[in-house]
Amino acid sequence: MAICFSSAVKPANHFTVFFNPAPKKPIFKCSCSLPTVTTTEPEPVFTSVKTFAPATVANLGPCFDFLGCAVDGLGDYVSLKVDPSVHPGEVSISEVIGPSKLSKNPLWNCAGIAAISAMKMLGVRSVGLSLSLEKGLPLGSGLGSSAASAAAAAVAVNEMFGNKLLPDELVIAGLESEAKVSGYHADNIAPAIMGGFVLIRSYEPLDLMRLNFPEKKQLLFVLVTPEFEAPTKKMRAALPAEVGMPHHIWNCSQAGALVAAVLNGDPVGLGKALSSDKIVEPKRAPLIPGMEAVKKVAVEAGAYGCTISGAGPTAVAVVDNEEKGKVIGEKMVEAFWKEGNLKAVSMVKRLDRVGARLVGSVPAPR
Amino acid sequence: MAICFSSAVKPANHFTVFFNPAPKKPIFKCSCSLPTVTTTEPEPVFTSVKTFAPATVANLGPCFDFLGCAVDGLGDYVSLKVDPSVHPGEVSISEVIGPSKLSKNPLWNCAGIAAISAMKMLGVRSVGLSLSLEKGLPLGSGLGSSAASAAAAAVAVNEMFGNKLLPDELVIAGLESEAKVSGYHADNIAPAIMGGFVLIRSYEPLDLMRLNFPEKKQLLFVLVTPEFEAPTKKMRAALPAEVGMPHHIWNCSQAGALVAAVLNGDPVGLGKALSSDKIVEPKRAPLIPGMEAVKKVAVEAGAYGCTISGAGPTAVAVVDNEEKGKVIGEKMVEAFWKEGNLKAVSMVKRLDRVGARLVGSVPAPR
Structure with missing residues (x-):
């Protein structure tokens, strides 16, 4: 494994809402592989921790593959404890509460992969951990299920050892997991870890921009999930290999408008831009029965x-209003049933501005 | 001509710096042709006016065809006076100070076309005007020369008759001119009229977003113009008809990053995004001798x-520093000479935050 970590590991509170007016210098000079750190091995500051990581909405219409945001009150939990019965430097998955098809082999489980990555980055070699994953998100729903598990796990490991990794580093740990499960893309894992809206500026080096939706403004998402399997690979295969110049210009301008709407705290402008994709959505929507009608009904x-x-x-x-969101959600559910013959459930959720976080802990004895 | 003007004409001070946190509703329901208004014919409030409109930088790397900004202290002047010898409702061009190849026929001159458009929008039928154009911008330089003439003329007419047109309406007047000269695109005329950065969100209906670069932050442009003709049509022909999906995603993300850098007042991030275009610049730069070396030298x-x-x-x-800008400009001039065998001149100019404006006037007798 190449050593490509170019800066010292600095303590950071990743629960802070990071606002990035001037982009940070890239942390990594290369992204060839998982970075390793050679500083002193950290000791656990807790005997057990519990973390939560939120669901995420990626793509956001014209912002395909480079922008995502986190939604509050919906996500996965990871409980992690120091376990002398686990081989030092390794992770064991003791329990997965939720879908039975998830593997308990840490090398094949999103949470396990991310936890191992974070341990390697921290240089943990003398402590074994056992992990329990509580899935709050359905699999394959388009809400960043794998990213939420990975984010909760990476943050749990980081908290366990004194919160030494920066948000970008936690994203790298999560990306290892995403790469194995749904492809090397950070538009779910980055907002799942950092909260709010995150723009992926580049991968080599990883360069993330946190876009701050103003605190005083309301932003809510109506999420309507039908009982339908839309595998990421199939949906990726539906994408065109090339884009005509007029559509390219159109989508670029709408992506710019969406970013401006986020920073200006403008839900109307954000919604308008979200609806404007002429490249990806027109190819994918017909593959989800009723989707085109659902969109029409929502806007009407x-x-x-x-x-x-x-x-x-x-x-x-x-x-930008919860009650209105509930009514719209019901109409969207109706449309999925009427036009797509699919049962669906709706939720109204706020923008999550915090990202993956500690929700419980037991301090290590001194 | 279809009447497609859907709102009453409201007085507006277009010299205000417009900040657009929530996008305005479209003014026009259609953009089929020049809108006509049926309100009472306005009377001139001045016997003569003089206006200035700034140079503009369009495209801005990944923001091809939808984003431009205005630069201060460089542009065109229009002097306009009530002239009883000119047929009522018409414009005569009395003088063009600058390049001799510009027509004095108002139907073939950017300033003339925009002045006539603005007069029609205002419903001016009883007053004839004579116009003098003073070119401060070289033709075909990529600095929005035609847009500056059109903007100065449209604003001069508007000022002459009591400032009744909104900025969007002035842009429509200018677009009539741009369409005849260099193509129906608003990324020069919109910032020339409105100042600052303007994102063209759509043309049908016209929907413009003013992006506010924070007042307290410095932003300067080093503009280096070589003695070389790069006709817009030839440069357009160099563009690819289609864009591969990875490049589309890349440019979209950089466009989003550029918009964020503008709103966050981040010259470093803005420059980085400006440099990042993988679609248009790689096709056009080789057509301008020395351009690739000039870019390299500037960044170094x-x-x-x-x-x-x-x-x-x-x-x-x-x-973001004038002295540094001058040094960089000299090096860019050297590179144009050394690598492209072209003489060039350099300037360092600030962001213009105001746009086209009145610089002199003589009130009409009461």
Whole structure:
């Protein structure tokens, strides 16, 4: 493994909402592999921790593959404890609460892969950990299920050893997991870890921009998930290899408008941009029964915009009022049933501004 | 001509710096043709006015065809006076100070076309005007020369009749001119009229977003113009008809990053995004002798980024310090000579935050 870590590991509080007016210098000079650190091995500051990581909405219409945001009150939990019965430097998965098809082999489980990556980055060699994963998110829903597990696990390891990794480093740990499960893309894992909206500026080196939706402004998402399997690989295969110049210019301008709407705290402008994709959504929506009708109904009912969340099948609409969001959600559920013959459930969730975080801990004895 | 003007004409002070946190509703329901207004014919409030409109930098790397900004202290002047010898409702061009090849026929002159458009929008039928155009910008330099003439003329007419048109309406008047001269694109005319950075969100209906670079932050442009003809049509022909998906995603993400850098007042991030275009600049730069070397030299000398201004041949680099900008400009001039065998001149100019404006007037007798 190449050593490509170019800066000293600095303590950081990743629960702070990071606002990035001047982009940080890239942390890594190369992204050839998982970075390793050669500083003193850290000791656990807790005997056990519990973390939560939120669901995420990636793509956001014209921002395909480079922008995502986190939604509050929906996500996965990871409980992690120091376990003398586990081989030092390794992770064992003791329990997966949720879908039975998830592997308990840490090398094949999103949370396990991310936890191992974070341990390697921290240089943990003398402590074994056991991990329990509680899935709050359905698999393959387009809500960043794998990213939430990975984010919760990476942050749990980091908290366990004194919070020494920077958010970008935690994203790298999570990316190892995403690469094995759904492809090397950071538009779910970055907002799952950092909260809010995160723009992926580049991968080599990894360069992330946290976009700050103003605190005083309301932003809510209506998330409507039908009972339908829309595998990421199939949805990726539907994408065109090339884009005509007029559509390229259009989508670029709408992506710019969406970023401006986020920074200006403008849900109307955000919704309008979200609805405007002429490249990806037109190819994918027909593959999800009823999706086109659901979008139409959402906008007619007063949503500021609507598109597919991630690779689907969840539909996401933007509003700034919870009650209105609930009514819109019901109409979207009806449309999935009427036009797509699919049962669906709806939720109204706020923008998550914090990202993956500690929700419980037991200090290590001194 | 279809009447497609849907709102009453409201007085507006277009010299205000417009900040657009929530996008305005479209003014026009269609953009089929020049809108006509049916309100009472306005009377001139001045016997003569003089206006200035700034140069503009369009495209800005990855923001091809939808984003431009205005630069201060460089542009065109229009002097306009009520002239009883001119047929009522018409414009006569009395003088063009500058390049001799510009027509004095108002139907073939950017300033004339925009002045006539603005008069029609205002419903001026009883007053004839004579116009003098003073070119401060070289033709075909990539600095929005035609847009500056059109903007100065449209604003002069508007000022003459009591400032009744909104900025979006003035842009429509200017677009009539741009369409005849260099193509139906608003990324020069919109910032020439409105100042600052303007994102063209859509044309049908016209929807413009003013992006506010924070007042307290410095932003300067090093503009280096070689003696070389780079006609817009030839530069357009160099563009690819289709864009591969990875390049599309890359440029979209950089466009989003550029918009964020503008709103965050981040010259470093702006320069980085400006330099990042993988679609247009790689096709056009080789057509301008020395351009690739000029960009390299600019960045090596400390510019935050560099690209082609508009369709060229001017190179634009971003800095936040005037003295540093001058040094960088000299090196860019040297590189044009050494690598492209072209003489060039350099200037360092600030972001213009105001746009086209009144610089002199004589009130009408009461």
